[in-house]
Amino acid sequence: MSDVNFRPDFTTKLCLEEPAATNPYIAERRYIAGYNLADLWRGRSYAEVLLLLFLGELPTPAQIRFGEILLIGLLNPGPRHVAVRAAMTAGVSKTAPEHLLPLGLLTGSGVQGGAKQVAEAHQFISSHLAEEPHAFAERCLGESSTTPGFGSEFGDIEPIWQQLAEDLAAALPDSPVMQWCSAFNQSLNRQGQGWLLPGIAAAGGLALGLGARETMGFYQVAIAPGVAAHGIEQSHKPIASNPFLRDDQYECTDLDV
Amino acid sequence: MTDRDKHIASATGDPAVEQLDRRRRHIRTAIGKWFGGRDTRVRGRWLLGDLLQEISVTQLKVLNITGRLIEPQLATWLEKTVFFTSYPDHRIWCNQLGALAGNGAASPVAAVAAGVLAADSRAYGSLAQYLTVKVLEELYRRYCAGESFAELVAGFPVRNGVPSISGFARPVKIADERLEPMRQFTRELGLADGPYLSFTESLAEHLRLHHQADMNAAAYACAVLMDQGFNATEVYRIRTMDVASGVLACYGDLYGSTAQAFLPQRCTDVHYDGVSPRALPPR
Numbered sequence: 001m002s003d004v005n006f007r008p009d010f011t012t013k014l015c016l017e018e019p020a021a022t023n024p025y026i027a028e029r030r031y032i033a034g035y036n037l038a039d040l041w042r043g044r045s046y047a048e049v050l051l052l053l054f055l056g057e058l059p060t061p062a063q064i065r066f067g068e069i070l071l072i073g074l075l076n077p078g079p080r081h082v083a084v085r086a087a088m089t090a091g092v093s094k095t096a097p098e099h100l101l102p103l104g105l106l107t108g109s110g111v112q113g114g115a116k117q118v119a120e121a122h123q124f125i126s127s128h129l130a131e132e133p134h135a136f137a138e139r140c141l142g143e144s145s146t147t148p149g150f151g152s153e154f155g156d157i158e159p160i161w162q163q164l165a166e167d168l169a170a171a172l173p174d175s176p177v178m179q180w181c182s183a184f185n186q187s188l189n190r191q192g193q194g195w196l197l198p199g200i201a202a203a204g205g206l207a208l209g210l211g212a213r214e215t216m217g218f219y220q221v222a223i224a225p226g227v228a229a230h231g232i233e234q235s236h237k238p239i240a241s242n243p244f245l246r247d248d249q250y251e252c253t254d255l256d257v
Numbered sequence: 258m259t260d261r262d263k264h265i266a267s268a269t270g271d272p273a274v275e276q277l278d279r280r281r282r283h284i285r286t287a288i289g290k291w292f293g294g295r296d297t298r299v300r301g302r303w304l305l306g307d308l309l310q311e312i313s314v315t316q317l318k319v320l321n322i323t324g325r326l327i328e329p330q331l332a333t334w335l336e337k338t339v340f341f342t343s344y345p346d347h348r349i350w351c352n353q354l355g356a357l358a359g360n361g362a363a364s365p366v367a368a369v370a371a372g373v374l375a376a377d378s379r380a381y382g383s384l385a386q387y388l389t390v391k392v393l394e395e396l397y398r399r400y401c402a403g404e405s406f407a408e409l410v411a412g413f414p415v416r417n418g419v420p421s422i423s424g425f426a427r428p429v430k431i432a433d434e435r436l437e438p439m440r441q442f443t444r445e446l447g448l449a450d451g452p453y454l455s456f457t458e459s460l461a462e463h464l465r466l467h468h469q470a471d472m473n474a475a476a477y478a479c480a481v482l483m484d485q486g487f488n489a490t491e492v493y494r495i496r497t498m499d500v501a502s503g504v505l506a507c508y509g510d511l512y513g514s515t516a517q518a519f520l521p522q523r524c525t526d527v528h529y530d531g532v533s534p535r536a537l538p539p540r
Contacts, residue, residue: 013531019524025517027524034532043537056531058538096364106374155273249283252290254301 014053033057047071050221054214063208066171070204073164074219076226077197083108083223087231092242100231105220108227113153113198118219121149121202122212125181133180137187149199150188157194165195168204177207288321300324322494323487330446331485335495337442338478341435342382342499345506347519351375351382355504359511360519372504373497379423383496389424389479390489396422397456406463420468424476429465435474443481451484 016034017027030037032049033056040049044058047068051059059067077084087104091097109115124147128136140147165185169178181203185194201222205215234242289298297304300320308317315332319325327335347356351372358368376382396409413420419428427433443449457480461472482492511519 009526009528011528011530013529015527016529016531016534017524017527024523024525025521031534034535035537036534039537043540096366099364099367099370102367102370106370154277155271243282245282245284247292250290251283251285252298253285253287254289254298 013056051208054210054218055208059208062172066168066204067208069164069167069171070201071222073168074197074201074222076229077223078226079230081108081197081223081226082110082113083227084230087227088234089242091231091234092237093239094235097232097235100235101224101228104227104231105224108223109220113196115198115216115220117148117196117198118201118205119212119216121196121199122206122215124148125177125199125202125206126212129176129180133183134187137184141188141191141193147188147193149196149202150185150193151196152193153196156192157189158196161195161197161200165200165203168200168207172207175207177203288324300326302326319495323491325486327485331448334443334446334448334481338439338474339499339502341439341474341478342496343501343503345503345510347507347510349500349503350378351500352503352507353520355507356511356519359508360514360517362512365505365508368508369498369501369504372500376500382500383493385423386475386479386496387489387493389476390483390487390492392423393453393457393476393479393483394489396460397453400456406460407467409460410464410468419470420464422464422470424479425461425464425470425472427471427473429469429471433471433473436472436477439474439477443477448481448485451481453483454480456480 014033016031018029018031020026020028032040033052035052035058040052044052045064045068048059048064050071051063051067055063079085079088083104086107087100090103091100095103105115107114111117111120137147139145162185165182169175169182172178181195181199188194198219201219202212202215205212205218210218287300289300289304291297296306299308299317302308302320308320312320312326313329313332313336315335316327316329319327319332319335344352346352354371354375355368358365358371373383377384379385379388399409400406410420410422413422415421416426417428419426440449454477457472457476461476464470464472479492482495487495
């Protein structure tokens with residue numbers, strides 16, 4: 001590895017730290033995309049600064065409203081969501097509480113309903129935006145092809161996500177991404193399919209102008225409050241307050257015992 | 258139809274819900290089961306009654322992961338290959354996380370979890386080996402279909418002067434010191450004969466002769482495992498924890514040291530190339 005030309009330092013466009021005159025390790029001021037963090041906490045909302053961090057520029061009023069809806073919509077995906085459920089399971093089993101959020105996010109990182117599916121859905125949507133959405137949806141249904149971010153859950157579509165997507169589309173009515181996704185979803189609905197949570201996150205990120213990886217990270221940030229809060233809540237409960245299946249509920253098929 | 262199934266069927270007329278209800282509060286599996294106070298089934302065997310006396314922890318690990326009870330020689334080979342994937346060197350990326358976790362007095366489990374995750378990387382670690390197996394599977398298939406080595410290599414982009422093939426992107430002037438020892442103990446354990454390994458060695462020879470590139474130890478190890486019948490998914494799972502001991506070495510080295518003892522960074526050590534400081538506009 002010694003022959004590889006490694007740079008001596010990290011580089012970033014996101015954050016500048018100005019050192020104190022007396023100690024080069026202490027930051028006198030910190031800037032996010034050029035804006036003094038102190039000015040931001042005095043005059044801007046959390047959603048606005050979060051969007052600034054990911055976008056690199058201050059969001060427009062419409063983007064702020066859109067981002068707030070998205071962040072609230074994803075804030076707590078519910079106790080049955082894979083990431084939340086993982087944190088709850090660990091919380092009640094007395095796992096060290098500082099691990100609950102990261103282990104929840106890890107468990108919910110997969111390509112089937114998790115963070116990786118957000119990135120896949122982002123790619124799916126962005127690579128088909130040029131196609132007429134209704135015809136494309138019919139083709140997907142006809143060929144039974146995969147539609148990352150769209151489909152059915154427990155054999156059905158969840159009304160909450162359909163409502164969230166509608167409100168998001170209304171907040172950015174001129175967004176070609178939201179228009180395309182809404183039309184695509186409408187056609188899928190006829191076959192009992194529609195928006196899934198990762199699809200909404202992906203469309204939201206894409207509509208805001210984020211890349212696939214940035215959208216995945218934004219999604220993880222967005223669901224983190226629900227994961228953390230549910231996990232911590234369970235950590236206060238006795239271990240027997242969580243179901244542990246009885247032997248007769250657990251079939252081992254390699255022998256009859 | 259069992260009584261349980263009859264009950265489910267009568268509860269709702271929706272087949273999808275009925276299907277889900279069969280798995281609700283019910284697990285059906287062949288991987289095993291803990292029988293409290295008695296023993297544990299592992300892939301059709303008793304853990305305490307059979308396996309404890311007979312197999313090593315590596316054999317047990319592979320049995321749990323794949324359902325296959327491997328021979329002791331292969332288990333020994335797997336253990337030896339971990340010597341090549343986990344070093345007590347703070348510079349390796351996953352180990353840096355271990356050191357940072359140690360310096361911050363995080364739990365050792367957090368350090369290993371972070372380090373193992375870091376090594377789930379396209380550049381090195383478990384994911385890189387998964388990708389290497391996938392590449393080898395595809396290249397070998399095309400080779401068997403009649404394509405030459407030149408044709409196989411032609412489709413890959415060139416980065417840093419060498420074809421970017423997972424497992425083979427090592428410049429020939431930087432020899433992988435692990436290869437010869439690995440070849441030697443692989444031969445000694447009787448595991449060096451197989452079509453994937455033979456193909457891999459030949460491909461590496463072609464790369465050395467024509468592209469100033471060579472394979473690394475991971476490509477060799479992946480080929481051996483492929484000859485032993487493991488696929489990419491199984492290799493990924495078997496290799497998941499391989500970096501753990503190096504991470505823990507670095508963790509322990511920093512644990513208990515003064516705060517910010519590990520590679521302290523001045524503010525200017527992170528180079529900023531973004532927008533210059535600017536005034537926040539009024540709303």
